[in-house]
Amino acid sequence: MQGELESALAVTFRSVETIRVAVAGRTDAGVHARGQVVHCDVPSVDWEKILARGSEVPLRRLAEVLPGDLRVRAIGIAPAGFHARWSALARTYRYRVSDIPGGADPLVRYHVLHHRCRAGQRLDIDAMNAAAAALLGEHDFTAYCKKRPGASSVRTLKQLEWVREPDSDLAVMTIRADAFCHSMVRSVVGALLPVGDGRRDVDWPARLLAARLRIADVHVVAPIGLCLEHVEYPPDRDLAAQAERAKRFRGNDELTLLDD
Amino acid sequence: MQGELESALAVTFRSVETIRVAVAGRTDAGVHARGQVVHCDVPSVDWEKILARGSEVPLRRLAEVLPGDLRVRAIGIAPAGFHARWSALARTYRYRVSDIPGGADPLVRYHVLHHRCRAGQRLDIDAMNAAAAALLGEHDFTAYCKKRPGASSVRTLKQLEWVREPDSDLAVMTIRADAFCHSMVRSVVGALLPVGDGRRDVDWPARLLAARLRIADVHVVAPIGLCLEHVEYPPDRDLAAQAERAKRFRGNDELTLLDD
Numbered sequence: 001m002q003g004e005l006e007s008a009l010a011v012t013f014r015s016v017e018t019i020r021v022a023v024a025g026r027t028d029a030g031v032h033a034r035g036q037v038v039h040c041d042v043p044s045v046d047w048e049k050i051l052a053r054g055s056e057v058p059l060r061r062l063a064e065v066l067p068g069d070l071r072v073r074a075i076g077i078a079p080a081g082f083h084a085r086w087s088a089l090a091r092t093y094r095y096r097v098s099d100i101p102g103g104a105d106p107l108v109r110y111h112v113l114h115h116r117c118r119a120g121q122r123l124d125i126d127a128m129n130a131a132a133a134a135l136l137g138e139h140d141f142t143a144y145c146k147k148r149p150g151a152s153s154v155r156t157l158k159q160l161e162w163v164r165e166p167d168s169d170l171a172v173m174t175i176r177a178d179a180f181c182h183s184m185v186r187s188v189v190g191a192l193l194p195v196g197d198g199r200r201d202v203d204w205p206a207r208l209l210a211a212r213l214r215i216a217d218v219h220v221v222a223p224i225g226l227c228l229e230h231v232e233y234p235p236d237r238d239l240a241a242q243a244e245r246a247k248r249f250r251g252n253d254e255l256t257l258l259d260d
Numbered sequence: 261m262q263g264e265l266e267s268a269l270a271v272t273f274r275s276v277e278t279i280r281v282a283v284a285g286r287t288d289a290g291v292h293a294r295g296q297v298v299h300c301d302v303p304s305v306d307w308e309k310i311l312a313r314g315s316e317v318p319l320r321r322l323a324e325v326l327p328g329d330l331r332v333r334a335i336g337i338a339p340a341g342f343h344a345r346w347s348a349l350a351r352t353y354r355y356r357v358s359d360i361p362g363g364a365d366p367l368v369r370y371h372v373l374h375h376r377c378r379a380g381q382r383l384d385i386d387a388m389n390a391a392a393a394a395l396l397g398e399h400d401f402t403a404y405c406k407k408r409p410g411a412s413s414v415r416t417l418k419q420l421e422w423v424r425e426p427d428s429d430l431a432v433m434t435i436r437a438d439a440f441c442h443s444m445v446r447s448v449v450g451a452l453l454p455v456g457d458g459r460r461d462v463d464w465p466a467r468l469l470a471a472r473l474r475i476a477d478v479h480v481v482a483p484i485g486l487c488l489e490h491v492e493y494p495p496d497r498d499l500a501a502q503a504e505r506a507k508r509f510r511g512n513d514e515l516t517l518l519d520d
Contacts, residue, residue, distance in 0.1 A: 063363035103323035103331045
């Protein structure tokens with residue numbers, strides 16, 4: 001994906017040099033990203049001329065060059081101090097689950113997990129929300145992270161809630177944090193689904209968190225249902241300071257190549 | 261699709277004989293159907309026993325056997341006189357169009373048409389609705405149908421309107437009629453999109469209708485954006501009479517194998 005975007009940007013901005021992008025939330029294979037943010041330096045001399053006529057021409061050109069599963073929605077000149085990854089204040093992901101006995105709606109089957117409950121049952125949204133509430137705030141999420149040497153597992157969970165979408169009947173989890181360590185979102189889903197279908201009690205996810213130990217009981221659910229929906233940034237004047245702060249706290253993670 | 265469903269039903273209901281289904285709205289290749297209704301006779305002796313325990317067991321068994329692009333949402337015993345196709349009072353289809361300059365959202369790209377407008381423009385929903393209003397009611401839709409010898413082209417259009425979906429930013433057309441002749445929905449979309457993007461005037465679709473002549477100017481849009489959403493039936497006591505009436509008016513179409 002990243003390579004395809006970099007090639008398309010080079011074509012669009014008529015750059016002979018390779019264009020490298022920095023990404024707000026790197027995602028594992030199979031994870032979707034509707035609200036991804038990237039920045040890049042454009043070495044060509046033409047780029048200001050191209051953007052001066054508005055962003056529609058480059059957007060169309062990118063759409064022609066990119067594969068159908070990769071689209072650029074908006075393009076603009078970044079303010080000074082902006083870094084797509086390090087300036088970000090928070091990321092919001094959603095995880096979509098179908099628990100309909102007959103299986104997921106075919107039209108959404110590429111971005112929805114099908115979860116099989118016991119006969120006659122559906123996921124208990126209230127139980128999952130009760131369990132989720134205990135994970136909110138700043139914690140060491142070692143129990144929910146794939147171990148990476150030198151990387152911190154301390155994250156601040158700002159939002160974690162499930163809703164039953166009225167139209168689609170899907171169970172949708174929204175999770176928002178300053179950042180996520182590797183496979184953290186999918187591990188949280190993997191701990192909450194067994195609460196929703198009654199195989200684990202409501203306190204189990206909090207007990208895992210407190211143990212600060214990664215155990216095999218926590219299933220990392222499939223990437224298919226996961227989507228990066230939104231990345232938040234501070235006002236322009238705070239972009240550089242926020243980037244400094246984030247690098248100080250999580251800079252070591254850079255070595256680990258992936259977080260989601 | 262129909263063959264796969266028939267095989268899966270035979271497995272689910274433990275029938276050694278082939279099960280044949282009758283379908284409310286036959287769809288061209290590539291057209292989606294979220295609200296399809298089918299009926300069948302189940303020759304096995306076990307079927308009442310299987311359904312007596314509720315519909316969840318057969319729904320799960322069907323989900324296991326069917327491919328991922330085909331799902332059965334509900335199953336039940338049909339009332340006397342019911343015929344999925346002939347008892348239907350009306351069919352509702354939706355056609356979804358993305359006119360965002362950067363291309364359609366990847367997560368919906370398998371059921372949305374991307375329409376390219378002129379630079380700086382989007383589809384004009386009001387203009388398309390003004391043009392659509394002139395097509396409402398009972399008309400000979402020869403201009404919008406692929407000619408089939410012996411088949412009637414008279415249909416009653418009960419609803420035809422475009423909305424801009426607030427969340428998705430898609431332009432979505434809802435069309436409802438007693439029935440549709442072959443490729444009629446896709447031809448109507450093909451006549452309204454050029455009104456929306458300014459290449460045709462608002463009266464053009466009505467002039468085509470009045471001419472009662474199929475002309476090459478009407479583009480049959482790709483099936484990708486089309487979905488059968490809903491089929492309506494009368495109260496149980498009228499099912500048989502409605503089937504008789506529909507067969508009298510449109511019975512010849514049966515010879516033509518396809519309508520959408």
